[in-house]
Amino acid sequence: MTFPTIIVRGLMRRPVRTGLTLFGISIGIAAVVALVGVSRGFETSWNVGMRTRHIDIVVSTLGSGITPKPFDASVRDRVAAVPGVTDTCALFVDFTSVEDSPMLIVSAREWGGFSWNHLKIVSGRMPNDATEPAVVLGRTAAETLKKKVGDPIQIDIRELKVVGIVDGGALVENGSVMLSLDLMQEITGNEGRINIIDVRVKPGSSEEEIQRVCEAINRVVPEAKAMSAGEHIASSEAYRFVQAMSWSTSLLAVIMGVLGVMNTMLMTVFERKQEICILLAIGWRRRRIMLMILGESALLGLLGGMVGVLIGVLGVKAIHGLPGIRGLLDPDLSPRLFVTSVTISIGVGVLSGLYPAWRSSRLTPSLALQG
Amino acid sequence: MNAAASNAATPQTCLFEAVGLQKEFDDGRVQALRGVDLRISEGEFVSIIGPSGCGKTTLLQMLGALDHPSSGELKYRGKSMLHGLDAATYRAREIGFIFQAFHLLPTFTAVENVQLPMLETTTKASERRERAASLLKSVGLEHRTDHFPAKLSGGERQRVAIARSLANQPSVLLADEPTGNLDSENAVMILELLIRIHREQKMTLILVTHDLSIARQASRMIEMKDGRVINDLRGALRP
Incomplete structure (x- = not known):
């Protein structure tokens, strides 16, 4: 013993x-x-989503709320003009209930912007243009909402059509409803407003270089805050x-x-x-x-x-x-x-x-x- | 220290010496010992007898370093028990306790109960197990080693307790009414076992009892009353 x-x-x-x-x-x-x-x-999973879209910097007003506050779309032009910035994509993102699902990411992206590029079509197609009343669903969002290509979907008070189901390569992307920025602005009455700008810098930039670009953006854009993609969610008050x-x-x-x-x-x-x-x-x-x-x-x-x-x-x-x-x-x-x-x-x-x-x-x- | 070894060298060594030993409880309202003077030599078999509340168990507690005297001096082998001894080491190596209610731990088997005191003195688990088994054999319980106390009779439990008291080869056995919870047949058997151990191992045996017939089995009988020694009889005490 x-x-x-x-x-x-x-x-x-x-x-x-x-x-x-x-x-x-x-x-x-x-x-x-x-x-x-x-x-x-x-x-x-949020950070993986950022990496999948090759985003280096996020400009937003992510404060105490779960979604960023909208700001004027012209901010995007000032951000794009900052030295070191190679590409930008304006978005209007909302966490909201969609039909029976209590909480989904509705991600409206600037038509033609790089945030559409990595999406792989699983079935159906992409919207034809910025004004077509259509959405594409991430695979998980489609399962959650029990939707297939051709089904109607209600976003806010408008009925749109599911034209495609996509694989976004990351959980956040696959759990989103994606549509064109112009359509979302029109539906929600936020014409000329956005709440996120995804920013890419020169490939191979170091963390210090990215930080310097953030500082430069913050100097010219007082109404929003630029943060490296890795810090973005961690620094959110919410x-x-x-x-x-x-x-x-x-x-x-x-x-x-x-x-x-x-x-x-x-x-x-x-x-x-x-x-x-x-x-x-x-x-x-x-x-x-x-x-x-x-x-x-x-x-x-x-x-x-x-x-x-x-x-x-x-x-x-x-x-x-x-x-x-x-x-x-x-x-x-x-x-x-x-x-x-x-x-x-x-x-x-x-x-x-x-x-x-x-x-x-x-x-x-x-x-x-x-x- | 091994009793047999030390006894062979100095058979009449004074083991315990108490001078004016007093013990008070409840802020002095209860005086359990009122000045006990006593010498006990190595290898003696001493019985302490007296009515309930006479202080015999309190005296046993002092001898076993379970409690401190309120005043007076108590020495073990010439060293003050208050200042010169580490109580835990003393209890582990010099003293073996046998209680009236056996006090075996219910969640341990007989052989495990016997091993408990050895945790402080023997490092190897295999040695502990071996010695415990051999001690149980010496008290006639080799067939009950893996039984839990609840499955043993009163006499068997007390024999396990005796084996446990011998675990670290103590110099002194202190027994507090060891037959008090047993029927007469088992009482005789336990007493004979204790006397045998005392004789064979030349171990000092101090036994507290209120039963005169048991007390008379000892070579010396100390009678107590009201916290004092009133009689100290030596020699053949059997009627």
Whole structure:
């Protein structure tokens, strides 16, 4: 028999209580995995979308809202004139409900702009011109909306026609409804307004060079902000708010886990008071008693973390399958997130065990002779 | 220190020396020991007898370093137990405890219970297991090694507890009413086992009891009342 055996036996004394405590921590850790995984995944898939369209800089007014505020389309000409800028494409992008789907990206692109170029037709065709009342759907958006080529689709108050289904090479693109900028401006009453300008710079430019171009754009365009494509989503206030919410909700769940483990370990110490005194009476050092209690709570944390990761992954998969979400998220379920989650869980276990361990080490061995 | 070895060298070494030993509880409202003077030599079999509340268990706690005296001096092999000894090391290496209620840990088998004290003294798990099995054999429980306490009779549990008390080859066995929870047949068997261990291993045995017939099995009987020693009888005590 080894010391770890003793730790395991300690937890097996009350299997139901151990199981419930473990479930408590695992819910907290599942929340970490799910919320953080989803928010990180959103950032990743957004950035992949940018790379697919070969965008180096994004000019927008992405502030606290989920979609950027519109600004005058003439800004595009000022951006295009900035030295170092090789190409631009004006867009009007909105996150909105489309028919039965609660949230989809509706991405209106300047007709003839480079943001159309990478789209591969899976079925149907591209719109004939900027004014044809037609859209193309990303593959996932088509599945979500249950649309095929030729079907009608309602955007705002106008009925348009699905003329093609495309593969955009990235989750964000495949989850979008795409149409011409002129059509969108007309439908939404935003003539002459855009809310994003995708910018390309000279191929092979370094991060420093891209930053310099951003600074130059910001000098001539005070009404919007230019950011490198990688920073764009991460610096969005809305995204940062979502991230902060994810972490704070996770933290709350983890705190509940801490309280659960601490409660269990305190009950363990009180219940096993005499046993602990007997161990002290037969020569165990107080340090070993503390290690035993800490070991039990750390093991609870480890097991809770592992179960939590499993529940989190299953939860994320379930969320991912929901019709309104499927096109928007590619959750980040990386080993790094799992290791972080399990480490947090072990930390929760150790932290929760500190006070009970200290209490256990304060017991006097003479209690062993009573009762 | 191994009892047999030290006994062979100095058979009459003073093991415990108590001078004016006092113990108070509840801010002095309860006086469990009111000045006990006592010397116990190595290899003795001493019984401590007296009515409930006379202080015999408190005295045993002091001898086993489970508690500190409120005043007075208590020495083990000439060293002050308050200042000269590390209590945990002393309890682990010098003392074997036997309790009235056996106090085996329910989630561990007999052989695992016997190994528990060895975690502080023996590094190798295989050595611990081997020694525990051999100790259980010596108390006649080789066929019950992997049984949990709940599956053992009272007499068997106390024999496991005795094997556990011998785990680290202590110099002294401290037994608190070791037959108190047993029927008469098992009580006799446990007492005989303790006497056998005392004789064969020349181990000091200090046994607390309120049963005069058991106390008389010892070569020395200390009688206590109201926290004081009122009689200290030596020699053949059997009626």
